[in-house]
Amino acid sequence: MILLTVPSLSQLLNGDVQLIDNYSPTQPSAIDKKVENLLSKMTLSEKVGQMTQITLETVSKKKKINQKYKVDPQKLREAITKYHVGSIFNVDNSALTLDEWHQLITQIQDLATQKSRLGIPILYGIDAIHGVNYTLEATLFPQNIAMAATRNLELVKKSAEITAYEMRASGIPWNFNPVLGVGRNPLWPRLYETFGEDTYLVSTMGEAYIQGLSGENNPIVPTDKVAGCAKHYLGYSFPLSGKDRTPAWIPERMLRDYFLPPFAKAIETGIHTVMVNSSEINGIPVHSDRYLLTDVLRQELGFKGFVVSDWEDVKHLYKRDRVASSPQEAVLMAVMAGIDMSMVPDDFSFYEYLLELVKEGKIPESRIDESVRRILRVKFALNLFENPYPDPEMKSQVGTPESAQVSLQAAREALTLLKNDHGLLPLNKNQKILVTGTNANLRSVLNGGWSYTWQGDEESLYPKTQATILSALQAKLGTANVTYIEGTTLDQAVAAAQNVDVAIIVLGEPPYAETSGNIHDLTLPTAQLQLAATIAKTGTPIVLVLVEGRPRIITPIVDDAQAILMAYLPGALGGNAIADVLLGDYNPSGKLPITYPSHPNDLVPYDHKPIEEDNPNKLDPLFPFGFGLSYTSFNYSNLQSDRNQISPGESLTIKVTVRNTGKRMGKEVVELYLSDLYRTVSPPVKQLKRFQGVTLQPGESKTVEFTLNQDDFAFHDRDNQFTVEPGEFKVSIGDLENIIIFL
Ligand code: BGC
Secondary structure: OOOOOOHHHHHHHOOOOOOOOOOOOOOOOOOHHHHHHHHHHHOOHHHHHOOEEEEOHHHEEEOOOOOOOOOHHHHHHHHHHHOOOOOEEEEOOOOHHHHHHHHHHHHHHHHHHHHHOOOOOEEEEEEEEEEOOOOOOOOOOOOOHHHHHHHOHHHHHHHHHHHHHHHHHHOEEEEOOOEOOOOOOOOOOOHHHHHOOHHHHHHHHHHHHHHHHHHHOOOOOOOOEEEEEEEEEOOOOOOOOOOOOOOOOHHHHHHHHHHHHEEEEEEHHHOOEEEOOOOOEEEEEEHHOOOHHHHHHHHHOOOOOOOEEEHHHHHHHHHOOOOOOOOHHHHHHHHHHHOOOOEOOOOOOOOHHHHHHHOOOOHHHHHHHHHHHHHHHHHOOOOOOOOOOHHHHHHOOOOOOHHHHHHHHHHHHOOOEEEEHOOOOOOOOOOOOEEEEOOOOOOOHOOOOEEEOOOOOOOOOOOOOOOOOOHHHHHHHHHHHEEEOOOOOOHHHHHHHHHOOEEEEEEEEHHHHHHOOOOOOOOOOOOHHHHHHHHOOOOOOHHHHHHOOOOEHHHHHOOOOOOOEEOOOOOOOHHHHHHHHHHOOOOOOOOOOEOOOOOOEEEEEEOOOOOHHHOOOOOOOOOOOOOOOOOOOOOEEEEEEEEEOOOOOOOEEEEEEEOOOOOOOOOEEEEEEEEEEOOOOOOOOOOEEEEEEEEOOOOEEEEEEEOOOOOHHHHHHHHHEEEEEOOOOOOOOEEEEEEEEEO
């Protein structure tokens, strides 16, 4: 069995560790030639500077809270000409206008290209997590967890294309996205940044996003595309405690079966950079893990881009994690493990220590060259040397109605109808409704963290033109038919509920990002549960709308609600999309990308092991992964495969017919699951292998076809080898099943 190992410090110091560079001098590409030429002219200080990334704040004047950063020319000049920094990135700042971005990036690039000795442009990086959330005019999309519910790869790709365009139009060529962690702990506050709990879903959504962001199969990024950053490598999304930046304990087999594939796919798709997990796996902080950062990432997966640390995480090896006994040793460990660029973020200590380490002979200059090559290659690929400046012509196409339409469509397709007793939904447009609940009349809650500010909670920054759920319903029904009582006034809400036909109660979470979203209990706060339970006593039918980044427990009020709509964090057009679905102007088709748990201590994903089902305390999810209702109904028939036996190297075609048996047009997401019935490592009960959305008119049927390949049947065996064991596999689609024999 392969063990996770980190070379000892003495190994590192004695040079016992082989360096890995994908640069191939025998066949240099055009970019490689430019890189070598530039590298040969660089001093050691200039090289070490390229590996240093600092925040905008570090080169800005002091400011008051709520003010925007203004560059301090003196500090910027020092950072660029004295420390030769390679990259600057955003901090917890409020969003800028396009004009402000143009001015800022121009100021930075002027200095870098005209005042530094070699004129190397700065690589500016930003977290454009759901659209270009730090540009005021940009289009904000649903967060990734909602995008995953659409099961619509084209929409994901389209949203990433718009994001790339709007980033370039802001003058920013590098996005710290997509998040490719598989969200297998629903407590984790960054769950909403993921594409859900399933490895295949995360891999395919990530692939579509990268294609949209950087273009397909194109190592040279066109000027309306940007470099992406697959993050956070690896295992960050599965902290044992559920709190952000806390340890994960993940055996190698599980790492390989569940957490590695989305990164492997991203590398295959041409991702330019990778950001590292801030925390630790099995006691080893990932920033110091040469096995993961070099052996697996470079040698096995063939990653050729560069690896950036997360916020302050090189320092953390000493300050927090205590695996290095001095700040200098922390730099040594991180660089020798495989970090190419350090998000320092607010001083030049990394630069100073790294310089010392090379001068003292503790790190070979060849190791520095390796990182600088990787960084320069990305700068060349982005055409930054040819043109580092924002293009004013692009501004007019930012935040267009067409882009908003894509965001609206994504929000509509994400909305997941979890319950609809007696067809309460869609509501009749003549009905009188009460709208109440903490999240009914706010814009920030629809967007969540990473929206205009890091935490996304500055309500005043959201454009007044953006609808809340309340205003979108009022626009459709007229204000006379809609009573609004803020969720905090229980008595008034109960009184109002007695005078309406239906109560729409909008519950969920406030915006948050990273550690500030840590919670001690997955259950929705008591006051919110109480609001629903008290209104239920009036006998007025209840529609529960959940606006939340993770599945907060609602079990105590589930029976009180006749209908439940999961809205996730549906983005800027989320209010409109919710009104469309509640009033029947759009037929919902979203499917849960996560298991919705019933109990706070029963957090078992859908692809669990058979033993979980053999337990006297039966698994009891509130709503399973893949669940989602429609206003029409669908029937599956004719599940057929072109063969019932498959040999190694062969593929298999599976067909199924889906029919709309209801009275409305609707989209059905057809999902194919595979179950390995017997194998030497206990198999998951089922795993998602393919999905495809089909839109059907009433009475219409279509045949959907899927192809499975050998790898779909494979797993990591007892020796951690990726293999297929011959035997029986069950294919299931809808309520149909078929047995396939792998020979
Ligand atoms: C987050 C990263 C993010 C970085 C820069 C860190 O705190 O973990 O995901 O890219 O900050 O904003």
